[in-house]
Amino acid sequence: MLAFSIRRLLQAILVMLVVALISFTLFRFVGxxxxxxxxxxxTPEQREALRERLGLNDPxxxxxxxxxxxxxxxxxxxxxxxxxxxxxxxxxxLPATLELSLVSAIFALLVGIPMGVYTGLHRDSVxxxxxxxxxxxxxxxxxxxxxxxxxxxxxxxLQWLPSFGRGDTVAIGWWTTGLLTVSGLKALVxxxxxxxxxxxxxxxxxVRSEMLEVIRTDYIKFARARGLRQRSINFxxxxxxxxxxxxxxxxxxxxxxxxxxxxxxxVFQWPGMGLLFLQSVQNVDIPIMAxxxxxxxxxxxxxxxIVDLLYFVVDPRLRADRAAL
Amino acid sequence: xxxxxxxxxxxxxxxxxxxAAHAETLRYAFQGTLNQLDPYTxxxxxxxxxxxxxxxxxxRRAGDLAIEPALAERWEVMEPNRWxxxxxxxxxxxxxxxxTADDVVFSADRVRSEGSDLKTRINADVKVVKxxxxxxxxxxxxxxxxxHYEWDTWYIMDKEWTEANDAVAVTSASDTTPNHAALNANxxxxxxxxxxxxxxxxxxxxxxxxxxxPDGNIETVEFTPIGSDATRIxxxxxxxxxxxxxxxxxxxKRVNDNEGTRALTGxxxxxxxxxxDQKRDELLYSDVKGKNPFKDVRVRKAFYQAxxxxxxxxxxxxxxxxxxxxxxxPFLYSRSDEFERYPYDPEAAKALMAEAGYADGFSVGMDCxxxxxxxxxxxxQTIAAFLARINVKVDLNAQPxxxxxxxxxxxxGYDTSFYLLGWTPGSFDSWNVLHNITGCRDDKGAGGPFxxxxxxxxxxxxxxxxxxxxxxxxxxxxLIAQAFTILHDEVSHIPLHQQxxxxxxxxxxxxxxxxxxxxxxxxxxxx
Numbered sequence: 001m002l003a004f005s006i007r008r009l010l011q012a013i014l015v016m017l018v019v020a021l022i023s024f025t026l027f028r029f030v031g032x033x034x035x036x037x038x039x040x041x042x043t044p045e046q047r048e049a050l051r052e053r054l055g056l057n058d059p060x061x062x063x064x065x066x067x068x069x070x071x072x073x074x075x076x077x078x079x080x081x082x083x084x085x086x087x088x089x090x091x092x093x094l095p096a097t098l099e100l101s102l103v104s105a106i107f108a109l110l111v112g113i114p115m116g117v118y119t120g121l122h123r124d125s126v127x128x129x130x131x132x133x134x135x136x137x138x139x140x141x142x143x144x145x146x147x148x149x150x151x152x153x154x155x156x157x158l159q160w161l162p163s164f165g166r167g168d169t170v171a172i173g174w175w176t177t178g179l180l181t182v183s184g185l186k187a188l189v190x191x192x193x194x195x196x197x198x199x200x201x202x203x204x205x206x207v208r209s210e211m212l213e214v215i216r217t218d219y220i221k222f223a224r225a226r227g228l229r230q231r232s233i234n235f236x237x238x239x240x241x242x243x244x245x246x247x248x249x250x251x252x253x254x255x256x257x258x259x260x261x262x263x264x265x266x267v268f269q270w271p272g273m274g275l276l277f278l279q280s281v282q283n284v285d286i287p288i289m290a291x292x293x294x295x296x297x298x299x300x301x302x303x304x305x306i307v308d309l310l311y312f313v314v315d316p317r318l319r320a321d322r323a324a325l
Numbered sequence: 326x327x328x329x330x331x332x333x334x335x336x337x338x339x340x341x342x343x344x345a346a347h348a349e350t351l352r353y354a355f356q357g358t359l360n361q362l363d364p365y366t367x368x369x370x371x372x373x374x375x376x377x378x379x380x381x382x383x384x385r386r387a388g389d390l391a392i393e394p395a396l397a398e399r400w401e402v403m404e405p406n407r408w409x410x411x412x413x414x415x416x417x418x419x420x421x422x423x424x425t426a427d428d429v430v431f432s433a434d435r436v437r438s439e440g441s442d443l444k445t446r447i448n449a450d451v452k453v454v455k456x457x458x459x460x461x462x463x464x465x466x467x468x469x470x471x472x473h474y475e476w477d478t479w480y481i482m483d484k485e486w487t488e489a490n491d492a493v494a495v496t497s498a499s500d501t502t503p504n505h506a507a508l509n510a511n512x513x514x515x516x517x518x519x520x521x522x523x524x525x526x527x528x529x530x531x532x533x534x535x536x537x538x539p540d541g542n543i544e545t546v547e548f549t550p551i552g553s554d555a556t557r558i559x560x561x562x563x564x565x566x567x568x569x570x571x572x573x574x575x576x577x578k579r580v581n582d583n584e585g586t587r588a589l590t591g592x593x594x595x596x597x598x599x600x601x602d603q604k605r606d607e608l609l610y611s612d613v614k615g616k617n618p619f620k621d622v623r624v625r626k627a628f629y630q631a632x633x634x635x636x637x638x639x640x641x642x643x644x645x646x647x648x649x650x651x652x653x654x655p656f657l658y659s660r661s662d663e664f665e666r667y668p669y670d671p672e673a674a675k676a677l678m679a680e681a682g683y684a685d686g687f688s689v690g691m692d693c694x695x696x697x698x699x700x701x702x703x704x705x706q707t708i709a710a711f712l713a714r715i716n717v718k719v720d721l722n723a724q725p726x727x728x729x730x731x732x733x734x735x736x737x738g739y740d741t742s743f744y745l746l747g748w749t750p751g752s753f754d755s756w757n758v759l760h761n762i763t764g765c766r767d768d769k770g771a772g773g774p775f776x777x778x779x780x781x782x783x784x785x786x787x788x789x790x791x792x793x794x795x796x797x798x799x800x801x802x803x804l805i806a807q808a809f810t811i812l813h814d815e816v817s818h819i820p821l822h823q824q825x826x827x828x829x830x831x832x833x834x835x836x837x838x839x840x841x842x843x844x845x846x847x848x849x850x851x852x
Contacts, residue, residue: 031727039368044735044770
C-alpha cells in the first residue's frame with residue numbers, strides 16, 4: 001500500500017512538472033505581454049527595459065526554473081494586467097467558480113437521474129422520446145450557444161433572470177457567496193443550467209442504459225416473481241445498482257465542470273477563475289495563465305489519485321498482484 | 326377614501342420616493358477591464374477616461390474636445406520657453422487634503438519616473454518650478470506650442486497621500502507587492518472610487534465637495550466589464566444596464582429598434598490605414614525576389630486606387646465610417662478639407678501596375694488584427710478581394726492583437742510587408758502623426774516608432790521639426806499642410822477611414838458622447 005501510494009505521488013509530481021513545462025513552452029506563442037501592458041505611444045526602448053525587468057529576456061529554461069521554485073512555495077508572482085498577486089486574484093475568484101460548479105453538478109444529478117430512470121423504465125412513451133431529444137440538444141449544441149439562447153429567452157424577452165454577473169454576494173470570511181441573496185440565487189440559474197446541461201444529459205443517458213441493463217437481470221425477474229411492488233423493485237433494487245458507475249463518472253466530471261466553466265463564465269460574465277483565465281489569455285498575462293493551468297492540473301491529479309487509491313482499497317486483486325511481484 | 330387602501334398607499338409612497346430621493350444610479354458596461362487605479366500605469370483611452378472621473382488635470386476637455394481650465398484657472402506664456410499656470414484655489418482631494426503647487430511638482434516628477442507609461446505628457450527636460458502655493462512655472466528647453474495638449478489626462482495626485490501610503494514609485498509589473506495607488510484612488514474629480522475589484526466591478530459615488538457643478542444627476546455609478554458582445558447587448562436590451570459600449574455595428578439596428586434603448590453613433594478620432602514595407606530591399610512575404618515593389622510609388626498608388634472605400638463603408642461598416650484622405654482625423658486638423666482621397670479607379674490602378682512592371686501582379690502577405698478595431702478582419706478580407714482585381718494575391722494573416730502587435734511592432738523586428746493599423750494621436754495634434762507614423766526610423770524604431778513600413782522622407786522630417794517649435798498657429802498649420810501634401814503625393818500610407826463609435830444608451834438617459842470615446846459621468850442625466 002505504502003509503496004503504491006508513493007509511486008502514485010511521484011507520478012503525480014511528474015505530471016505536474018510536465019504540465020508546467022508544456023504550458024511554459026506554449027506561452028511563447030501567445031504573444032508579447034509587454035505590448036498589452038503599455039500604451040501605444042511607449043517607445044521601443046521603454047518596452048525593452050520593461051521586458052528586461054520582467055525577466056522575459058532570460059532563456060526559457062531559466063524562466064521555467066524560477067517559476068517552479070516559486071510555485072513550490074505557492075508564489076505565482078504578480079499579474080501583469082492587474083498588478084496584484086496572482087494567488088490573491090485566484091483566491092477571490094475561486095468561490096464564484098466553485099459555487100457555480102457545485103450548483104450545476106447538483107442540477108445535473110437531480111434532473112439527470114430521474115429523467116434517466118423514467119426513460120429507462122418507459123422506453124417507448126412520448127415523454128421519453130421528448131427527454132431523449134432534449135438530451136440530444138444538450139450534447140450537440142455548443143455551450144456558448146445554449147447560454148446566449150437562454151439569455152435571449154429569459155433575460156431579454158421574458159426579463160425574469162439577469163443576463164450577467166453574480167448578483168449581490170455576502171462575505172463569510174474570505175469566501176463570498178451568492179447563495180444567501182435573492183439576486184445571487186437568480187443570477188445562478190441560467191449559468192448553472194448552461195454549465196450543467198451537458199453533464200445532465202450524460203448522467204441521464206448513463207442511468208438509462210444501466211437501468212435497461214439491470215432490468216433484464218435475473219434478480220429483478222425474481223423480485224417480480226416474488227410479487228414485490230413495482231416501485232420498490234425500480235427504486236430499491238434496480239436504481240441502487242445503477243448508481244455505482246454514475247458516482248464514478250460524476251466524481252470524474254467534477255474536475256471537468258470546474259475546468260470547462262471558462263466558456264459559461266465568459267458568456268454570463270461570471271466573475272470566476274475561468275473568466276479571469278480568458279481575460280489573461282487575451283492580455284498575455286502569463287503569471288495568471290500559468291497559475292490557473294497548474295491549479296487545474298493539480299485538481300485532475302488529485303481526483304485521479306483519490307480514485308486510484310480507492311480502487312486499491314476496493315479491489316483486492318490489485319493488492320494480490322503487487323504481492324506476487 | 327380609497328387612498329387609505331394599503332396597496333394604493335404603498336404604491337404612492339414608492340412613487341414619491343422614486344422622484345424625491347434623486348439617488349440615481351448609473352449602471353454601465355465596457356468590453357474591456359479597468360485593471361488598476363494608478364493613473365500613470367497605462368496610456369490607453371478607456372483607462373484614462375475612467376480615471377478622468379476621479380482625477381483631474383490642470384486642463385480638461387469639453388464635450389467638443391476644446392481645452393478648458395480645470396485645476397489651473399488660467400495660464401500664460403511668459404516667454405516662449407516659460408509657461409506660468411495659476412492654480413485654482415480651495416480645491417480639495419477626496420481625503421480632504423488641499424490641492425497646491427507641491428502636488429503639481431510632485432505629479433510632474435512621478436509621471437516622468439521609471440515605470441510610468443505617460444512619460445510623453447511632459448518632456449524629461451522640462452523644469453517644473455513652484456513660484457508660490459498656487460503658481461507653477463514650466464521652463465522648456467525649446468518653445469512648444471502644444472505643451473498642454475495632453476494635460477487633460479496628466480492627472481494630478483496628492484503628494485501627501487501618495488507619500489504616506491508609500492506609493493511614490495509608479496506600480497511596475499515587476500513589483501511583487503501591490504502598490505497602494507493601484508488599488509485606491511484619491512483625486513480631486515467629480516466622482517470617488519468606493520470599491521474596485523479588478524475585472525469584476527468598480528463602484529463610484531459623487532464627490533459632494535467638487536469645486537465645479539456637474540451637469541448630470543448621477544449619484545452612484547456601477548461599472549462592470551462585459552467581454553462578450555452578445556451578453557453586453559442583451560444586458561442593455563433587458564434593461565439591466567443603462568449604457569454599454571461599444572455596440573458592434575451589426576447590432577446597432579437592433580438596439581435602435583428595441584423600445585427603451587437607442588444607439589448613439591458618431592465619428593471617432595481613430596484613423597485606420599494601410600502601411601507597406603518600404604525599407605527592406607526585398608519583401609519578407611512576397612513572390613517578388615531581389616526587389617521591393619513597394620519602393621515604387623506607382624505600386625502604392627495602384628493599391629490606393631484599387632480599394633473602394635465607399636463600398637467598405639456601406640457593406641462592411643454598415644455606414645458607420647468616414648473615408649479619410651489623411652492620417653489624422655478631420656476634427657484634429659483645421660485644413661483637412663483641402664485634402665481629397667485619390668478616386669477609386671481599378672482601371673487606373675491596373676495601368677499604374679503595368680507601368681511599374683507588375684501587369685501580372687504579385688503576391689504579398691498581409692498582417693491584420695482581428696480583435697482590435699471595428700470589423701478589422703472583415704476590412705482586410707474585403708481589401709484582399711479588391712486587390713485581387715489588379716492581380717495582387719494577398720495572403721491574409723489575421724490574428725488576435727496580442728500576437729499581431731508582437732509580430733509587427735519594433736519588438737518583433739517590424740516583421741511585416743503589408744499591414745493594417747489604427748492611430749489616434751494622443752496629443753490630438755498632427756505632430757504626433759508626423760513623428761510616430763511617418764518619421765524616418767532606424768531598425769530599432771528610433772525616429773518613427775510606429776512607422777512599421779519604414780517610409781522615409783527627409784523633407785517631411787524637416788517640416789515636422791519646424792512644426793514642433795512654431796508658436797504661430799497659422800504658420801504651423803501651413804507647415805503641416807506641406808508635410809501632409811508630400812505624404813499624400815508619395816502615398817506614404819493608404820488612409821482608409823475614420824471608424825465610427827457606437828454607444829448603446831437607455832432612452833431615459835441623456836449623456837455627452839465625446840469623439841475620443843471617453844465616457845464622463847458628470848454629463849449623464851437619468852430621468
